[in-house]
Amino acid sequence: MILDKEVALQRKLRIDPIEGSYNSYVVNEKYKRDWSGNIYLACVAAILVIAFFT
Structure with a gap:
């Protein structure tokens, strides 16, 4: 559950x-x-890596 959105599990x-x-x-x-x-x-980690190396 992310941002209070419930995901139905199959x-x-x-x-x-x-x-x-x-x-x-x-x-x-x-x-x-x-x-x-x-x-x-993974997207947040990629943004942090890009910000760190620039």
């Missing part, structure tokens, strides 16, 4: 049956990474 679900049990499953969730914070941080 999830990938993988449902696997549990061996040795009847009608039981395990749910594995993989979150999609939110790159907006890292891109913002």
Whole structure:
């Protein structure tokens, strides 16, 4: 969450049956990474580096 904007996370679900049990499953969730914070941080770092060397 940057600047009070909520980002909806997209999830990938993988449902696997549990061996040795009847009608039981395990749910594995993989979150999609939110790159907006890292891109913002990289831009700020690049601006600081350019300002430092000029």
